[in-house]
Amino acid sequence: MTLQLAIVGSGPAGYYTAEAAQKLNGGDVRIDIIDRLPTPFGLIRAGVAPDHQSIKAVSRRYEKTALSDNVRFVGNVPVGDGGISVDELLGLYDAVVLATGAPTDRPLGIPGEDLPGVLGSAAFVGWYNGHPDFVDLAPPLGSDAVVVIGNGNVAIDCARILAKLPEEFEGADIVQHAVDALGTSQVKLIRIVGRRGPHQVSFTPKEVGEMGELARASPVVDPAAFPPVEEDEALEPGLRKVVATLRAFAATAPDPDKPVRVYFDYFLRPVEVLGEGRVEALRLERTRLVEGRAEGTGEMIDIPCGMVVSCIGYRTLPISGVPYDDRGGRFVNQDGRIAPGLYCVGWARRGPTGTIGTNRPDGFAIADLIASDITPSDKAGRTGLDALAAEKGIDIVTFREWQKIDAAEVARARGGAPREKFVVVDDMMTAARS
Ligand SMILES: Cc1cc2nc3c(=O)[nH]c(=O)nc-3n(C[C@H](O)[C@H](O)[C@H](O)COP(=O)(O)OP(=O)(O)OC[C@H]3O[C@@H](n4cnc5c(N)ncnc54)[C@H](O)[C@@H]3O)c2cc1C
Structure with a gap:
């Protein structure tokens, strides 16, 4: 009997799970990878930086699957709500795997964070990457200063995109509305702030290195932020490289011919967003390290800015009927098991950590669990889903139709760019049906 499997979410975790699950039940398995968007690949398309095309090439592997x-x-x-419910899927498939990622920002939890001009990185990154949910974001790029909160690669991505000239996006699939808006940006000062010091950052060497190679921006680091250089020896090699690059930035005067400064600020934690009707400044408290943790000193500083981008992590969106861990921001699960027949994987299982590759062992582990838990039971599978979707007026997009969207995006790319994405679902649907 054929094993019927539904995977909800077509990002890395969904595709790695599908890759592994193809071998289940002696290969007698049918897998539906369901996504709320007409386009596949999750954050590979909508998160990974548009000027890092080599990383996006991993989608070729998913294409094979x-x-x-x-x-x-x-x-x-x-x-979920307004679509197909998880209970309905469980009625149609032997197993359902939620690979829905973590698409919303973790809140800052400080007064003023709802002021216009405070953006989460999910929104800002989604905007420049053409995610249909964030087309209308209109980041306020008219003031000269932006604070980027967080010390991971997403913070660096946001700062780098803000710092680049339109010409530096040659070969990138950043969407046109973002190139146009960034081309008129008045931002001259970008401050990346972290609660702890340079030894505690989560940057990777390549991303930090790129900040020293920007056409119109110079990195600035206060030498006083570093512990004694001998302490670098104890760092793991990747972090040691990052710290060496940051030390080199600290030792170099900013290029006077470059009008933009990107400050790496340490030992500061945000306590309040200030402003009348919109963000005008960010209030931060100086911290010191106590047993590896940031402890407030009571000393406050205000950084004037017209925009704050918060890059402090993400949360999975709850789905009706699925137990949710509100504190952890993900589904309640035991190594990926949620309930009989129901699993989660990737960011929806473990939270927003790790690289694309980290989702691979995750997907393979879920396939192993399904192999040991599930016996096929003559479920309707895809024919049942098609009937249910038709009943609900849901217009399914197939992979072949996605390939039409893909081809249309490639065909309308501006010179040197790999594609010009459609940013509105209706336009994607028109291309899919062409
Ligand atoms: C800004 C940013 C940059 C990154 N850059 C890199 C990088 O350079 N290198 C690297 O290794 N890693 C990078 N990562 C991490 C990497 O993107 C993640 O590890 C990976 O995408 C997580 O995979 P996932 O499948 O769990 O989630 P996602 O990739 O988010 O996929 C989830 C999918 O589920 C779909 N979905 C969500 N809810 C529903 C629903 N209710 N119904 C149907 N479908 C739904 C979404 O549309 C999406 O397609 C980056 C992450 C971010 C945020």
Whole structure:
């Protein structure tokens, strides 16, 4: 009997799970990869920086899985309220795996964070990457200063995109509305703030190194932020490289011919966003390290700015009927098991940590759990889903139709760019049906 499997979410975790699950039940398995968008690949398309095309190339591997006979992409199908419920999926499939990622920002939890001009990185990154949810974001780029909160690669991505000239996006698939808006940006001062010091950052060497190679921006680091240089020896090699680059920035005077400064500020934690009707400044408290943790000193400083981008992590969106850990911001699960027949994987399982590759062992582990838990039971699978979608007026997009969207995006790319994404679902649907 054929094993019927539904995977909700077509990002890395969904595709790695599908890759592993193809071998289940002696290969007698049918896998539907469902996504709320007509386009696949999750954050590979909508998160990974548009000027890091080599990383996005991993989607070629997912394409191979997507085109296998026993795998189907089912796009434009939201799971949860207003779409297909998890209970309905459990009625149609032997197993359902939630690979829905963590698409919303963790709140800052400080007064003023709802002021216009305070953006979460999910929104800002989604805007420059053309995610349909964030087309209308209109980041306020008219003031000269932006504070980016967080010390991971997402913070660096946001700062780098803000610092670049339009010409530096050659070969990138940043969407046109972002290039246009960034081309008129007045931002001259970008401050990346972290609660702890340079030894505690989560940057990787390549991302930090790029900040020293920007056409119109110079990195600035206060030498006083570093512990004694001998302490670098104890760092793991990647972090040691990052710290060496930061020390080199600290030892170099900013290039007077470059009008933009990117400050790496340490030992500061945000306590309040200040402003009348919109953000005008960020109030931060100086911290010191106590047993590796940031402890407030009571000393406050205000940084005037017209925009704050918060890059402090993400949360999975709850889905009706699925137990949710509000503190952790993800589904309640035991190593990926949520309930009989229901699993989660990737960021929806473990939270927003690790690289794209970290999702691979996750996907393979879930396939192993399904192998040991589930016996096929003659469920309707994809024919049942198609009937239910038709009943609900949901217009499914297949992988072949996504390939039409893909081809249309490539065909309308501006010179040197790999594609010009459609940013509105209706336009994607028109291309899919062409
Ligand atoms: C800004 C940013 C930059 C990054 N850059 C890198 C990088 O350079 N290198 C690297 O290794 N890693 C990078 N990462 C991390 C990497 O993107 C993640 O590890 C990975 O995407 C997580 O995979 P996932 O499948 O769990 O989630 P996602 O990639 O988020 O995929 C989730 C999918 O589920 C779909 N979905 C969500 N809810 C529903 C629903 N209710 N119904 C149907 N479908 C739904 C979404 O549309 C999406 O397609 C970056 C992350 C971010 C945020």
